[in-house]
Amino acid sequence: MPSDLLYEIGVEEIPAGAVLPALDQLEEGLRRSLEDLRLSHGEILTYGTPRRLAVLIHELQERQENRTVEVKGPPAAQGLDEQGQPTKAALGFARKQGVEPSALEVRPTAKGDFLFAVVSQQGRAAAELLPELLQRLTTSLTFPKTMRWGEGEFRFVRPVRWIVALLDAQVLDLEIGGVRAGNFTSGHRVLGQREVPVPSPAAYLETLRANGIIADHRAREQMIRAEALLKARDLGGTPVLEEQTLTEVNFLVEWPTVLVGSFDPAYLALPPEVVMTVMEGHQKYFPVRGENGQLLPHFLVVSNSGPEAHPAVLAGNERVLRPRLEDARFYLDEDMKRPLADRLEGLEQVTFLGGLGTLRDKTDRLQEHVHWLSERLDIAPRDHEAAQRAAELCKCDLITMMIGDSKLGELQGIVGGYYARHSGEPEAVAAAISEHYLPLSAEGPLPATVPGALVSLADKLDNLAAAFLLGQEPTGSADPLALRRQATGVIRILRELGWRLPLQQLLPQVFSRLPEPTDSTSTPGPASLQAFLAQRLEAAWIAEQIPYDIARALLSAPWQEVAEASARVAFLVSLRQEDPETFAQLVTLAERPARIRRPAGVPDEAPVNPKLFEHPLEGRLWELAQTVEKQVARALDQDEPDYASAVQALLPLAKLVHEFFEEVMVMVEDEKLRLNRLALMAHLDATFLRLADFLEIVQPG
Secondary structure: OOEEEEEEEEEOOOOHHHHHHHHHHHHHHHHHHHHHOOOOOOOEEEEEEOOEEEEEEEEEOOEOOOEEEEEEEEEHHHHEOOOOOEOHHHHHHHHHHOOOHHHOEEEEEOOEEEEEEEEEEOOOEHHHHHHHHHHHHHHOOOOOOOEEOOOOOOEEOOOEEEEEEEEOOEEOOOEEOOEEOEOEEOOOOOOOOOOEEOOOHHHHHHHHHOOOOOOOHHHHHHHHHHHHHHHHHHOOEEEOOOHHHHHHHHOOOOOOEEEEEEOOHHHHHOOHHHHHHHHHHHOOOEEEEEOOOOEEEEEEEEEOOOHHHHHHHHHHHHHHHHHHHHHHHHHHHHHOOOOHHHHOHHHHHOEOOOOOOEHHHHHHHHHHHHHHHHHHHOOOHHHHHHHHHHHHHOOHHHHOHHHHHOOOHHHOOHHHHHHHHHOOOOHHHHHHHHHOOOOOOOOOOOOOOHHHHHHHHHHHHHHHHHHHHOOOOOEOOEOOOOHHHHHHHHHHHHHHOOOOOOHHHHHHHHHHOOOOOOOOOOOOOHHHHHHHHHHHHHHHHHHOOOOHHHHHHHHOOOOOOHHHHHHHHHHHHHHHHHOHHHHHHHHHHHHHHHHHHHHHOOOOOOOOOHHHOOOHHHHHHHHHHHHHHHHHHHHHOOOOOOHHHHHHHHOOHHHHHHHHHHHOOOOOOOHHHHHHHHHHHHHHHHHHOOOOOHHHOOOOO
């Protein structure tokens, strides 16, 4: 009969950002391990608070099914002597599998005859299997930082204080880090009991709720949202519930109560981003906007205490917020005593990246990049001028008090935009400075202005090239300079703005502006950076549900422009979905010349000598190949490539290519004749590669 499993790890307060990743690891590890153990189950639910990681599995199979397996043993020649009697190898194999030697069977395989044992395995009870599984899974959980406590060697994110491991009402025999599993959890530090018996997995959530714990983090987040909306509505506004802040707050509390705090309206004279960053990033408060979108002099704070402590909690939070806002006002007042452009000289004192000059050198490069980009993209003179000025000033806010001396570094760019306006710079310049770090994430907003997009693109490309030149490209999961995010930003700007910039021209230009690094060892160059951008482009396509084989097919073919490559991959996906017969024909047609030409290493431009043709089909195919090559080039070498026309130009090759391979041998002994026919295959292959490398396509069956 199926059972329910509850497993809870009770710990001291876990860092908020570590809870969800640990729950994901628990769920995935259990799902995979139970499948390996042949234990079927129903829904797997995870729950997390600052003091517990828990998982509840419904309808877990009571025991494994019995099964019969066939185990391959030693080769028959080693397991049986000349009289057919088992050797020591066969006897040892039989003993290991728990069968009689006479039960071993000789069976043919692709590698010859082998001995096999047919073994009946009795299914084991889940209660026997789960302790080892849970212990292994718990000790394999990974965290950014772990700690060791007491005298043991076990490491975990925080000290383990209790463990609940229940299979229905049965306590599993399990010990981790010196803590033995039981059926006692712990309630809220203020609102609940210290030790709380859990009668069964089904009673887990209600048992904790009765002791001041909302264990389901999804329900807890909804409570915070709903209460924040109500409290803000009472103030005549709406709460600013930024997802990252909401998630972090959710994992700081076990019984959330939203309280309303206030601050001096005079601080609303500060830029709203400054006020919101102080509240959200530093204090984990939720700002409140009025009906007109302006900030109100109130904030929402989530308490984890009982009602009697709420006045003190609120007063304490208001007291903490006040000096932070006062500091921000002081920084703003001091910074605005100087025009933003006066800080250019100070950039000469700030190193950019080791051995690659100063921030002033970087802004000089950004201006050069913007000029180069504007010429190739035919940018309007007004936008070009604004982008040039923004490129010159965009790093000046890094040496202001607001950014450089405070803990408000996440406002870089935004603060620079405010200071530029205050200094009398044109709005287009100020907006571009504010936008030039965008996008901040894979889904975040792009710069809204052309100058902002130009400076953002230039800045990200310069950062990427500098890091690659210094050999600091990402390795594995390590990416301290956030180069993956910046590369994704480059991809998104080029794609979504439709800017046609060949990377083979763009990247060498960016690298050429960098100084020689002090370390003269060989470092990655434009080709390495283009490969890195291709990885990010492929990741973006896969996230958009582009089939893996089509993404690889396009990126394995020659491509230069991100926007064009994205349009081409979308066409190929559409062709496969809407006209699978034509797509399959195209793949089959492209494969034949490619599979012969590529192993021979014949270049695309290998000359074809018609005087060496011996068979009439050679001449006919060469004549048609040249015609098709021109038609494909005409369809693709235009501002708006016509991929459908390119496909229609390629399809007439099918009949003649089929006849050619039926009657003409390419790999003949005569070297001149063989190379000439391989050159013909190379031209065909290169023509198909104008669309994609169809050898990467996975055909059904």
